[in-house]
Amino acid sequence: MSDTNVRRFQRDQDTESETQEEESDELVCPECGGKLATDTEHGETVCSECGLVIEEDNIDRGPEWRAFDAAEKDEKSRVGAPTTNMMHDKGLSTNIGWQDKDAYGNSLSSKQRQKMQRLRTWNERFRTRDSKERNLKQALGEIDRMASALGLPENVRETASVIYRRALDENLLPGRSIEGVATASLYAAARQAGTPRSLDEITSVSRVDKDEIARTYRYVVRELNLEIQPADPESYVPRFASDLDLSDEAERRARQLLKSAKEKGIHSGKSPVGLAAAAVYAASLLTNEKVTQSEVSEVANISEVTIRNRYHELLEADDGIAA
DNA sequence: ATGGTTTTTACTGCGTC
DNA sequence: GACGCGGTAAAAACCAT
Numbered sequence: 001m002s003d004t005n006v007r008r009f010q011r012d013q014d015t016e017s018e019t020q021e022e023e024s025d026e027l028v029c030p031e032c033g034g035k036l037a038t039d040t041e042h043g044e045t046v047c048s049e050c051g052l053v054i055e056e057d058n059i060d061r062g063p064e065w066r067a068f069d070a071a072e073k074d075e076k077s078r079v080g081a082p083t084t085n086m087m088h089d090k091g092l093s094t095n096i097g098w099q100d101k102d103a104y105g106n107s108l109s110s111k112q113r114q115k116m117q118r119l120r121t122w123n124e125r126f127r128t129r130d131s132k133e134r135n136l137k138q139a140l141g142e143i144d145r146m147a148s149a150l151g152l153p154e155n156v157r158e159t160a161s162v163i164y165r166r167a168l169d170e171n172l173l174p175g176r177s178i179e180g181v182a183t184a185s186l187y188a189a190a191r192q193a194g195t196p197r198s199l200d201e202i203t204s205v206s207r208v209d210k211d212e213i214a215r216t217y218r219y220v221v222r223e224l225n226l227e228i229q230p231a232d233p234e235s236y237v238p239r240f241a242s243d244l245d246l247s248d249e250a251e252r253r254a255r256q257l258l259k260s261a262k263e264k265g266i267h268s269g270k271s272p273v274g275l276a277a278a279a280v281y282a283a284s285l286l287t288n289e290k291v292t293q294s295e296v297s298e299v300a301n302i303s304e305v306t307i308r309n310r311y312h313e314l315l316e317a318d319d320g321i322a323a
Numbered sequence: 324a325t326g327g328t329t330t331t332t333a334c335t336g337c338g339t340c
Numbered sequence: 341g342a343c344g345c346g347g348t349a350a351a352a353a354c355c356a357t
Contacts (some may be wrong), residue, residue, distance in 0.1 A: 270329075292344060303331050308346065 093127050096120045132168055139164050139182040142207075146186055149205040150197050160189035163224065172223055176216055180208045184217040188226055195239075196231045198273050200301055233258050236276035236300070243299040244291050246284060254283035257314045264317040270310065277302045278310030 029036055034049025046053050096119055100108045108116065140161055147157045163185040167173065173181060183206040190197050203210045221228060234255055241251040257279045277300035284291040293304045300307075 274330080294344080304345085305332085305347090306330060309330090 093130070094123060096123055135173070135178060136165065136168060139168075139178050139185075142179055142182045143186050146183065146202070146205045150190075150201060152186075152190055152195060152197070153193075156186070156189045156193045156195060158189075159192055160186040163188055163220070163226070166224055167220055170223060172220060176219075177208060177212070179206065180212050180216040181220065183208055183213050184220050187213065187217050188221060188228060191228050191231055192226070194232070194235050196235055196272075198301060231272040233272040233275040233279065236273055237280060240276060240280045240296070240299055241283075244280065244284070244295060246280070246289055246291070247287060250280070250283040250287040250289055252283075253286050254279040257282055257317075261314050261317045271302070271306070273300055274302050274306045274310050275314075276300065278307045278314055281307050282311040282314050 028034070029047035029049060029052055032047065032050045032052075034047045036045055037048045038045050044053055096116065098120075100113045100116060102108060143157060143160045143164065147160065160182075164182055167181055167185065183202060187197070187199070187202050190202075199210060199214060203213060206213060208216075220226070237251060237254045237258070241254065254276075258275060261275065261279075277296050280300070281291065281293060281296045284296075293307050296302075297304045297307055
């Protein structure tokens, strides 16, 4: 047992808390009146001003590897490996050494070596799986938060979770923030479900900025081969219409306008949101339900100028069809 | 990086209440 | 006079190359 490789770990957390306790006692150096500091590593109490050693051979506050009674056994603060926040599990999970040696340093038989190899494999698998679970948990929480802030229905959250899970499985996360990918997933899911939210709306509830969301979104879509067709202007109509308290008739007219615009190919290259907003505005005129341009621009987050430009085109196109 | 397209910003004039 | 609306020019944003 003498040559067993036992390492003593310095426990950072313990020494910190001990030091604080000592300082709070306000001990003062008898020589110069300076503050006393406890150096746990050397077991000394020294004056931080003049360096006078007040006390030597303190009790070792370092890790204690043996427990002599039940009380000490419960004193968890003095046992265990040091922890780190750099790893998701604080480095507390099991590690199987890579040397094929037993505790005495003897080599293992080939049968034992194979067994250890298998154990290492499985241990690693469970460990990374566990880390993914944590990752997922956090991401799903974020997705949920953002989805409810945007009033997105359950099925969109489901889709977003599925997309995120896939991204995780395909190892798309490294180099990207969880938050970013979660947001991108939600954005994609909303579009897929036919209840799109504009990038601006998404940005307003996310902790990530617009550029990163857009970048991550493109990346995720490409890597996962998600097929997402350009947002259909019509899918914005119901939301705008209800935000403005418009009648079903107006909503129908707006759809109608967009349809004829599509047939005429007016809509290519223009922002879908702008088209939808213009259609809603035009429809409100056609049905004599007063809504101002600024109100529409408000709910659609589009400029009035754009609405004006679009709705002229829409009316022209519709006249062409009707006539 | 660049150039072309679309959207936004800011401003002005006109008519109505 | 405030408001809604239309138009314009220049700036900004966006997108493909």
